[in-house]
Amino acid sequence: MAKKFLQRLGLKDKLLAIIVPLLVLAAWQGAVSQKLCSELILTPPLTLLNTLLELAQSGDLTLNILASLKRVMIGFLLGGTSGFVIGILMALSPFLNRIFGPLIKALQQVPEFAWMPLIIMFLGIDEFAKYFFVAIGAFYPMVLNTYQGVSGVPEKYHELARVFDYKSFRYLFKVIIPSALPSIITGIRLSLGLSWMFVVGAELFGSDSGVGYLMTWGRAVFQIDLVMAGLILVGVIGFAMNFLLERAEKQFLLWREPVDGRPA
Amino acid sequence: MKKLLISKKTKGILGAIAFPIVFIAFWQLFILAGFPSARFLPSPYKVLQKFVILFSDPTYSHNIAVSLQRVMIGFFIGTLAGFIFGLLMGLSKTAEKIFAPFFHAVRQVPMIGWIPLIIMLFGMNELPRVLIISVAAFYPITLNTFSGVRNVPREYLELASVYGYKGLTLIRKIIIPAALPSIATGISLGLAMSWSVLMVAEIFIQTAFGIGTQIQRGRDRFDIALVIAGIITVGVLGYSMTLLVQKIVKAVERGQVISADK
Amino acid sequence: MSNNKGTLEIRNLSKSFIVDNSPLQILNNINLTVTSGSFVSIVGSSGCGKTTLLRIILGLENHYDGEALMDGKQIVGPGTNRGIVFQDHRLLPWLTVGENVAFGLDKLNRKEKKLLVDEHLQLVGLIGFESVYPSQLSGGMAQRVAIARALANKPEMLLLDEPLGALDALTRMYMQKELERLWQLEKITMIMVTHDIEEAIYLSDKVVIMSSRPGIIKQIIDVSSSRPRDRASSEFMQIKAEILEEFHLGTEYTFAYAI
Numbered sequence: 001m002a003k004k005f006l007q008r009l010g011l012k013d014k015l016l017a018i019i020v021p022l023l024v025l026a027a028w029q030g031a032v033s034q035k036l037c038s039e040l041i042l043t044p045p046l047t048l049l050n051t052l053l054e055l056a057q058s059g060d061l062t063l064n065i066l067a068s069l070k071r072v073m074i075g076f077l078l079g080g081t082s083g084f085v086i087g088i089l090m091a092l093s094p095f096l097n098r099i100f101g102p103l104i105k106a107l108q109q110v111p112e113f114a115w116m117p118l119i120i121m122f123l124g125i126d127e128f129a130k131y132f133f134v135a136i137g138a139f140y141p142m143v144l145n146t147y148q149g150v151s152g153v154p155e156k157y158h159e160l161a162r163v164f165d166y167k168s169f170r171y172l173f174k175v176i177i178p179s180a181l182p183s184i185i186t187g188i189r190l191s192l193g194l195s196w197m198f199v200v201g202a203e204l205f206g207s208d209s210g211v212g213y214l215m216t217w218g219r220a221v222f223q224i225d226l227v228m229a230g231l232i233l234v235g236v237i238g239f240a241m242n243f244l245l246e247r248a249e250k251q252f253l254l255w256r257e258p259v260d261g262r263p264a
Numbered sequence: 265m266k267k268l269l270i271s272k273k274t275k276g277i278l279g280a281i282a283f284p285i286v287f288i289a290f291w292q293l294f295i296l297a298g299f300p301s302a303r304f305l306p307s308p309y310k311v312l313q314k315f316v317i318l319f320s321d322p323t324y325s326h327n328i329a330v331s332l333q334r335v336m337i338g339f340f341i342g343t344l345a346g347f348i349f350g351l352l353m354g355l356s357k358t359a360e361k362i363f364a365p366f367f368h369a370v371r372q373v374p375m376i377g378w379i380p381l382i383i384m385l386f387g388m389n390e391l392p393r394v395l396i397i398s399v400a401a402f403y404p405i406t407l408n409t410f411s412g413v414r415n416v417p418r419e420y421l422e423l424a425s426v427y428g429y430k431g432l433t434l435i436r437k438i439i440i441p442a443a444l445p446s447i448a449t450g451i452s453l454g455l456a457m458s459w460s461v462l463m464v465a466e467i468f469i470q471t472a473f474g475i476g477t478q479i480q481r482g483r484d485r486f487d488i489a490l491v492i493a494g495i496i497t498v499g500v501l502g503y504s505m506t507l508l509v510q511k512i513v514k515a516v517e518r519g520q521v522i523s524a525d526k
Numbered sequence: 527m528s529n530n531k532g533t534l535e536i537r538n539l540s541k542s543f544i545v546d547n548s549p550l551q552i553l554n555n556i557n558l559t560v561t562s563g564s565f566v567s568i569v570g571s572s573g574c575g576k577t578t579l580l581r582i583i584l585g586l587e588n589h590y591d592g593e594a595l596m597d598g599k600q601i602v603g604p605g606t607n608r609g610i611v612f613q614d615h616r617l618l619p620w621l622t623v624g625e626n627v628a629f630g631l632d633k634l635n636r637k638e639k640k641l642l643v644d645e646h647l648q649l650v651g652l653i654g655f656e657s658v659y660p661s662q663l664s665g666g667m668a669q670r671v672a673i674a675r676a677l678a679n680k681p682e683m684l685l686l687d688e689p690l691g692a693l694d695a696l697t698r699m700y701m702q703k704e705l706e707r708l709w710q711l712e713k714i715t716m717i718m719v720t721h722d723i724e725e726a727i728y729l730s731d732k733v734v735i736m737s738s739r740p741g742i743i744k745q746i747i748d749v750s751s752s753r754p755r756d757r758a759s760s761e762f763m764q765i766k767a768e769i770l771e772e773f774h775l776g777t778e779y780t781f782a783y784a785i
Contacts, residue, residue, distance in 0.1 A: 020362050102283045109499035109506075111460035113376075113467055114476065117483035118491050122304065156616050159586060163604045164630040164679075174632075178620040197374035204379060204468065215380040227380045235373035242372075255620045255659040 043225040048232070051225040060214075065233065067209035068199055071127070075134020076195040080188065083139040087146025087187075088172075104143060112136055112198065116205060130202040137198035141190035149183025150176055182253060189245045196238045211237070306489040311496070314489040323473075328497065330473040331462060334390075338397025339458040343451060346402040350409025350450075354443070355435070360410075367406065375400050375461050379468045393465040400461035401454035408450025412443030448513040455509050459502045475501070531597055531607075532682035532715035534560035534583060539592035541578060542740075551740035552578050556592070558734060558743065565709055565716045567726035568734045569769070575741025576719045577687055583717065584610050584685050596683070606630065609676030613688040615668040617660040623647070623671050624656030630679040646674040649708065666697040670704070677712060686718035690725065702728055706753065723769050727762060728755050735772050745772050 025045045032044040043051070055061040086104075090097040115136060123129035153176055161175045177184070203212025211233050218226025288308045295307040306314075318324040353360040353367075375396060382392040416439050424438045440447075466476025475498050482490030539556040542549040552575040560566050568576045581587040582594055585604040594601045596608065617626045627643045634642070647653050650670040660668055669689060676684055689705075690698045702725055709716050709729075720726050726733045727749055735745045747769060751761050 021365065024366075099283065103287065106284070106499065109503040110495050111463040111498060111502065113460070113463040114479055114495050114498045116467065117479050118488070118495065121483055121486065121488060121491065156612070156614065157618065160616055160618070160629075162586060163584065163610055164632075165604065165606070166632075170632065175618070178618070181620065193374075197376055200374055201376040201464070204376065215377070219380045219384055222384070224381075224384055227384055231373055231377050231381055234377040235369070238374060239372040255661060 043228050047225055048228055051229045052232070055214075055229060061233075064210050064214050065237065067213075068203065068211045068237075071130050071134060071199045071202070071210065072192075072195050075131045075199065076138045076192055078131060079135030079138030079195070080142045080191050082135070083142025083144075083187070083191065084146050084184070087143040088150050088176075090143070091147045091150035092176075104140075108140055112140075112194075113201060116201070120205070125206045130199065130207070133202045134195050134198045137194040138191040141194060142187045145183045145187025145190065146180065149180030149187075152183065153179040182256065185245075185249045185252060189242065189249070192241055192245060193238065196234075196241060200234055304488055306492065310489050311492050314493045315496075318493060324478070327473050327475050327478050328501065331466065331475045332501070334393060334465070334474065335397055335458050335462045338394045338462075339401045339455055340398075341394070342398030342401025342458065343405050343454060345398065346405030346450070346454065347409050347447070349402075350406040350447075351413055351435075351440075353406075354410045354413025355439075371403055375457075376464055376468075379464065383469060388469050388471075390471075393469050393471065396465050397458045397461050400457040404453035404457060405447070405450040408446045408453070409443065412446025412450075413439055415446070416442040445517060448516065452506070452509050452513060455505060456502075459505060463498065530562045532562045533597055534558070534683065534715070534717070535593070535595040535598070536579075536583075537593040537595075539579075539582070539590055539594055541575070541582065541587065541590040553582075553590070554740040554742050556741070556743055558746075560715060560717060560732075563713050563715055564731045565718070565729055566732045566734060567718045567720055567730040568736060569720055569723055569726045570736035570741070571738060571773070572721065574736040574738035576736050578741070579736075580685055580687050580717065580719045583683075584608055606679050607682045609679055609681035609684045611669070611672050611676050611684070611686045611689045613691045615660070615665075615672040617668055617671055617675075619660050622657050622659055623652065623663070626660065626671055627674045627678050629675055642678050643674075646678045647671075649677065649711070650674045650704070664697075665693050666701055669693065669701065673705075673708065677708070681714065683715040683717065684712075686716060686720075688720055689718065690722075691720070698722075698725070703754070705729060710753075723766060724757060727765050727769070728757060733765075733769065735769060737772075 028042070029044045029046060032042060052061070086100055090100050112133075116133060119129050119133055119136075123132060157175055157179055161171050166175055199210070200212040203210040204216055207213045207216075211230055214233070215227050215230035218224065218230060292308050295305060349363070349367075353363055378396060378399070382396060386392040386395070420438050420442055424434055429437060462474075463476045463479075466474040467480055470480075471477050475494055479491050479494035479498075482488070482494060536556055536558040539553060540551070541553040542551045544550070556579060558566075568579065570576045578587060582590055583596070583601065585601050585608070588602065596605075617623075618629065621629065624643050624647070627646055628639045631639045631642055643656065644653065647656065650673055652667065652670055652674065655663070655667070655671075660671070663671065669692075673684075673689070686705075690701050693701060705716075705718075706729055716729075718726070718729065723733075730749055733747045733749060734743055735747065736742065737744045747765065749765060751759075751765075755762060
């Protein structure tokens with residue numbers, strides 16, 4: 001599959017895709033070494049690489065990444081699970097939909113970061129406040145996509161379940177959730193992406209560990225290479241999480257892929 | 265028949281306002297019941313009082329004006345840049361090949377991640393705040409303009425070539441109108457992102473005025489009613505802006521349909 | 527299995543839906559008797575209520591006037607004594623072929639399930655396709671899986687709602703032969719809704735002709751010719767002409783032939 005793709009891409013494109021970034025990196029390095037631009041303002045790529053390696057050697061890198069990942073996971077599980085459960089309940093019960101629907105819609109109007117000062121006032125700035133903040137970010141996409149997926153289960157599947165006498169949990173796990181799965185997985189992906197953004201935000205706000213902390217600390221000691229290293233880490237980890245989830249999605253939704261392009 | 269319609273409408277309105285009323289009533293009851301955990305939580309009445317004070321306080325309207333201005337400038341710059349960039353990548357495969365990998369790599373970094381860097385580069389002033397807001401608008405508008413331009417139906421392009429449309433005329437008469445629904449989606453997304461990032465900008469990059477600043481100030485003074493009033497203000501303003509943009513987008517689309525009919 | 531099970535008795539059945547706050551009569555005073563092990567087709571133009579009638583027999587439509595008795599008992603909801611094949615195969619896309627066939631066998635253990643799935647895939651000629659997903663099947667194959675799923679429950683009556691309507695003409699004729707084979711093999715009652723008159727004559731002991739607004743039974747025609755039936759035989763043609771006459775298409779049909 002990948003091989004075919006590269007072939008189709010053609011050699012010229014491959015070269016372009018490699019050469020252009022390399023040229024930019026070289027220009028960047030050159031600009032700094034020719035003193036066109038201060039090293040204090042724009043860290044050259046080689047220094048940046050060095051900084052990352054040093055961080056890795058001292059163990060700070062692993063430590064801070066793990067601290068951030070732990071927060072993401074806990075916050076995501078809290079927010080994602082509650083979003084999942086509430087989304088299903090809302091889709092299955094018109095009564096609960098009438099209760100939660102307007103509330104969620106109203107709360108959604110407020111940008112999540114506006115909650116941060118309030119959360120800190122009530123929960124302080126410790127770990128739990130961070131989990132809570134991440135959970136808020138994880139909650140919305142999960143609840144919306146689960147709701148959409150479950151309320152979009154086609155009537156024909158509901159009928160089939162009635163004909164074959166599927167009820168309660170058997171009905172939920174064998175018909176409703178599988179049918180809503182594509183939408184739920186989209187929710188998981190969006191939810192995890194936002195969780196990652198919020199964990200960095202929470203760490204920037206106040207923290208003594210994590211990738212966000214690495215950046216605030218870099219700023220405090222005016223070491224721009226640390227800030228940029230943190231930035232790169234944030235991007236790479238976010239990308240990696242999304243990539244892994246996309247892979248998992250393909251595995252989970254194998255049934256969706258028609259062999260010869262015929263729609264399912 | 266007419267009577268039925270009216271009663272249906274009133275029923276809908278009643279249903280829509282029933283929940284907020286119940287919610288606020290519960291909130292007030294929760295406070296009145298005197299739970300220890302409710303010690304810090306102001307009652308809805310107190311928040312209302314805060315709003316009355318705020319409405320007569322010129323700082324409040326100034327905060328709103330500053331925030332709106334900030335978001336508008338950033339959003340405008342981001343929209344313009346995103347539109348041009350998206351159009352360029354959509355029209356030229358070479359431009360896409362050169363810029364797209366960068367664009368997607370940089371996009372991986374959450375907006376919040378840029379904050380420490382742009383503060384270091386530009387300091388705590390208006391430029392980084394507006395910049396980050398425009399970048400927030402830039403991403404979705406670029407993406408949607410690009411995909412809109414790329415997905416102009418082949419039939420339209422064939423038709424255009426039959427009538428000898430070329431260059432700017434082709435872009436103006438065929439490509440942009442055909443891509444407009446997608447661009448409009450990008451603009452609404454971009455505005456939502458801008459508004460969200462405005463909070464980030466105002467909370468993280470300290471400033472004298474703005475709704476985010478008001479929320480921060482409330483936190484510093486431990487004035488929870490002020491914080492909640494700020495949050496409600498942000499929500500209401502954001503929602504009104506979303507509605508306004510939706511209206512404009514619909515009007516533009518309708519206008520497009522009419523002009524296409526002519 | 528011809529133990530006189532799978533009979534259907536419909537008496538004075540009427541059904542109306544509420545559309546825009548006023549009732550719309552769909553079925554009007556339907557009377558129909560289906561004997562055990564027979565093949566009955568219901569034909570009629572779209573909107574004549576034939577699918578509604580089938581859904582009442584299946585138990586998906588409640589709230590009707592009159593009686594619908596399956597083996598002497600009023601139908602109040604779906605039951606495992608009736609199987610259904612919808613026009614869209616309605617296989618669950620996230621389940622494999624085998625899992626789809628086993629969909630109604632959830633109460634059995636793994637071994638019993640496997641036995642029944644194998645038996646019925648064999649029956650419809652799809653052995654070896656157990657682990658394939660529905661999106662990988664052709665329309666005819668998917669419909670055969672749907673038939674296997676319905677038969678796996680060992681129903682006494684199989685209901686078919688335009689089961690071959692979505693297939694191309696050749697696959698369709700092949701599947702008609704298949705249906706006949708399965709019906710002879712399983713010896714159960716089959717009731718099929720179709721708008722294809724030839725298909726109805728080819729398969730049925732009895733063709734029920736319905737007309738619309740409101741849906742009534744216009745005529746019931748017995749087909750007693752021996753099987754397999756020859757579509758080109760004069761007997762077949764005669765029955766077809768008779769049915770077309772009921773739809774006021776008879777004269778135009780012969781007229782078209784004269785040209």
